[in-house]
Amino acid sequence: MLHLRLISPAERTDEVVRLIENTVGTAHLVVLPGTARNPVGDLVLCDVAREAGDGLISGLRRLGLDETGSIAVDDIGLSLSRRADKAEAEAPGEGADAVLWEGLTEATHEESTLSVTYVAFITLATMIAACGVVLDNAILIVGAMAVGPEFGPLAGICTALVRRQPRLAWRSLIALLVGFAVAMAVTVGFSLFMDAIGLFHRSDLEGERPNTAFVYAPDAFSLIVAVLAGIAGTLSLTSAKSGALVGVAISVTTVPAAANAAAALAYGDTNQTLGSSVQLLVNLGGIVLAGTLTLLAQKYFWAKQRGGRA
Template structure:
């Protein structure tokens, strides 16, 4: 429920009261004597879903920006006329109980902090995220997501598009682009300092050693977080759900990948940096496309029928830009996804083939310890480099012909060039097995 207070300009008092009477609103009117060009102040409770159509009707009647409108949350209203009005506007069920367009603009604007605060919070988030990724600490990375103020800009841009608010749209897109750029630059600086300080693991791939791997080689499932964040963000704004949790979800789609771009640039890994940058751009497009589509489906439009057509064109234009960009950039993500499917299938087939070969009598002394698929590390779209088979046995040294035999069995399961590498681990001899191997039988003691 909402409680509205409208300061009526001179000459508009009768028009306002006629509309309220026609709507069945239970109002109170008082004279306005400040001498500032107003004639009355009208106060009345109204169902939440009735705010937007009532204000639209007042606008069409000539009650424009010169009137002052205040919308306040109302806890309880005891009135028969209000109950009738509430029933009238709840015919469509709870689906109609959405935030009015006018309140939506205000809430989106309030969620976008002043730029100095926004920049400071993002810089802190970038430092924390970079440190968390380098330290391979999921808890620290989550902390960076919590403090990143990215919800407001993502929602403001799309609210501005569908409601025809150019200022809100411009602010939202500017904050998003500048914010991501700030995180990348800050991460490059911090990662460069970390590398110069000797924190780079000697001889170890920094991507494999930290939490970077899933960010530099993203797959199609990465889209789920961003799309869900965009939809949840709009629902939180229009239905009154918790914005804080949704803000963390949006930050999860943008902050770690942006920090990953900075780290990989500082380490001179151009392919990995491209992969992380693609994920950042894809997530930005996904969040905005999902938010824009959700707003449009929810029925948010500019004021009046005559303004619907001019805003429909830019809405479709932005949706097309987001969608086409997403489809183009989704191609490498699809390649990574197919590679992961292929790698999983190849690993399963290789395990079956290794077990079948080692089950032969000539390999009774050997057991399969592990079968792993290694990729070539050519980020972001990698390929299978080799199959590493680890076997255990009582004898040290390689088994003649085993690697060739395994290669012949595994090779038909992939079309790519393949190397099969066999690693041997000597099992420790203990107890009865060691005695029997040395020709000694254990003694039975009474």
């Protein structure tokens, strides 16, 4: 169930209440006239089944409530109510299959914004991965994958393509490109510094690396894993099962490939730099392709399940 907290101008409250009452899957409607002060209006509270949430939120936006009032949505962790159980049973479809498009857009907007924190995380992840590739340490590679925040902008691009929001696509692309560019540039300097103090050696990077050689050797499995990870990551976002994102992060070779390219560039190894760059692009492209197709499929099947049009 979702909990909606609405601030409605007094002259629109009747329409808002009517919309909620006519939406199958709602419960626990409360109206507190004149209690809101900023903005001034009535406070309206209700719960709605997740599978009916997107339709209700879209209806509220058509009433202009996001402009003249406020729409706040929270997930309900526990709801002990026979009326809530009835509302979920009445709502068409399954909650796990429902996509809250407004929530997805908001989440990807936040995760795909270029910020100091985002750049710091992707840079640190790339530096950790550089240690992993030079030392041929798979544990460091996995750790770097988990730290990397690059799935946020990738999800933002997928969402923007499906919802036809060029501003979100552009913002996400900038975050992705600038983030990796800064991270790789800093990692080149980091690699040179580590070499200068005797902790990195060119022979380690160019020697036998049974645990990490895959990061500069793209093959068919690189694309296959990226596609599967893109599907899993998108499903985890739309179903609010964020725990699966950790598994997605450590399944694709994005940050390690960028780190290997940067370390190889520091030593002038063009073969590894090129191979790692191709690996990076294959993984990024595979995730975007799979994520976009997954969202399109969810949009189509959900519309069919509800008897509407995709």
